[in-house]
Amino acid sequence: MKKTIVIIFAAAALTACGTAKQVTQNNTTQTSVQTAAVQQPMDYVRKINDNAVYAKNIVSKVDVTLNAQGRDISVSGKLNMRRDEVVRITLTPFGLMEVGRLEFTPDYVLLINRMDKEYVKATYNEVDFLKANGLDFYTLQALFWNELFQPSKKVLSDADLSLYTADMSQPADRHITLKNGKLAFDWTTSVAKALITNALITYAQGTPQTSTVSMEYGDFVPMGSKRFPSREKVTFQTKAMNTGKLSLELKLNKITNDTDWESRTTVSDKYRKISAQQFFSKLGNM
Numbered sequence: 001m002k003k004t005i006v007i008i009f010a011a012a013a014l015t016a017c018g019t020a021k022q023v024t025q026n027n028t029t030q031t032s033v034q035t036a037a038v039q040q041p042m043d044y045v046r047k048i049n050d051n052a053v054y055a056k057n058i059v060s061k062v063d064v065t066l067n068a069q070g071r072d073i074s075v076s077g078k079l080n081m082r083r084d085e086v087v088r089i090t091l092t093p094f095g096l097m098e099v100g101r102l103e104f105t106p107d108y109v110l111l112i113n114r115m116d117k118e119y120v121k122a123t124y125n126e127v128d129f130l131k132a133n134g135l136d137f138y139t140l141q142a143l144f145w146n147e148l149f150q151p152s153k154k155v156l157s158d159a160d161l162s163l164y165t166a167d168m169s170q171p172a173d174r175h176i177t178l179k180n181g182k183l184a185f186d187w188t189t190s191v192a193k194a195l196i197t198n199a200l201i202t203y204a205q206g207t208p209q210t211s212t213v214s215m216e217y218g219d220f221v222p223m224g225s226k227r228f229p230s231r232e233k234v235t236f237q238t239k240a241m242n243t244g245k246l247s248l249e250l251k252l253n254k255i256t257n258d259t260d261w262e263s264r265t266t267v268s269d270k271y272r273k274i275s276a277q278q279f280f281s282k283l284g285n286m
Contacts, residue, residue, distance in 0.1 A: 041164075045161050045166050048187075048194055048195075051194045051195060052146065052148075053224065055224065055228075055257050058223075060078070060255040062250045063076060063253070065249040065251075066246070066249075067247045067249075075092075076092055076094065077091045078090045079250060083145070084106065086105050087104040087137075088102065098114060099114050100115070104137055105137065108124075110265060135213070136152055138153060146196055146232075148176065148187060150180065151180060151183065164176050164177065173188055182203055182204045184202045184203075185199070193227075195227065197216070197218070198214065198216050199215045200212065212237055213234065214235050215235075216235075217232055228255065230251065234247065234249075
C-alpha cells in the first residue's frame with residue numbers, strides 16, 4: 001500500500017508539468033506513402049487532426065506503472081475522460097478500494113490522497129509550472145486523447161492548423177512542429193496510418209529552466225471508424241521540483257464509451273486541504 005501512495009504523489013507531479021490495424025500488404029503501404037508524399041503540408045496536418053476519435057466519453061480499466069527514482073511501481077485503476085469536461089485517473093489496488101485520484105477539469109486540478117485524507121484543489125494559474133508552460137486543461141486533454149493541440153485552444157480552426165509545420169521529406173515517420181513563445185511542440189506521426197505516435201513539449205529549450213513533457217502512444221485499437229491508443233506513457237523532467245525524471249504508463253483494457261458516471265468529484269469535509277507545494281515536497285523526499 002505504501003507503494004501506491006508513491007504513485008499518488010507522483011501523479012501530483014503531473015499537475016506541476018503540466019495509441020492500429022497493421023497494414024499487411026506491401027502495395028497498400030506503398031500506396032499510402034505515395035499518396036502522403038504528394039500532399040501539401042497543410043493537407044497533411046489537417047488529415048492528422050481529422051483522424052482524432054469522435055467519442056464524447058472514453059472509459060477503461062487501466063494498469064498503471066510508475067517509474068520514479070529508478071524503480072517501477074504498478075497498480076490497477078480506471079481512466080474516465082469526458083471531452084471538454086474531465087480527465088480522471090483513479091487508483092484502485094487489486095480493484096478493491098480506491099486510494100487516490102487525479103482529476104483535470106477546465107477550471108481546476110484536483111488530487112485526492114484517500115489514505116491520508118488529504119487533497120489539493122487548485123486553478124491552473126495557481127500552479128506555477130503549469131501556468132509558465134502553458135499547460136492548461138485543453139493541452140492536457142489533447143495529450144491523453146492523442147490529438148494535435150495549441151495552448152488554450154478548445155478547437156483547432158484551419159487558421160490554427162496553418163501555424164503548424166510538417167516535414168514532408170520524411171516518407172514514414174513525419175514530424176509536425178509548432179512554436180509558441182518559450183514552448184516548442186513536436187508530434188511524430190505515422191504517414192501510413194495517419195496517427196500520432198509521440199508528442200513532445202519542450203519549455204525554454206537551451207536554458208537552465210528547460211523542461212520536457214512527452215507522451216508515447218501504442219497498441220491502437222478500433223473506436224468507431226477511428227483508432228485509439230490502448231497504451232499511453234507520459235514522461236516528464238523539470239528542474240522546477242526535486243523529483244528527477246518521472247514516467248507514468250497507462251495500459252487500457254476494455255475501452256468503452258460509457259456515459260453513466262459523474263464528471264466532478266465532491267471531496268468529503270473530513271479531508272484536509274493542502275497546497276500543491278506540500279505534495280511536491282513530499283514527493284521529492286520519497
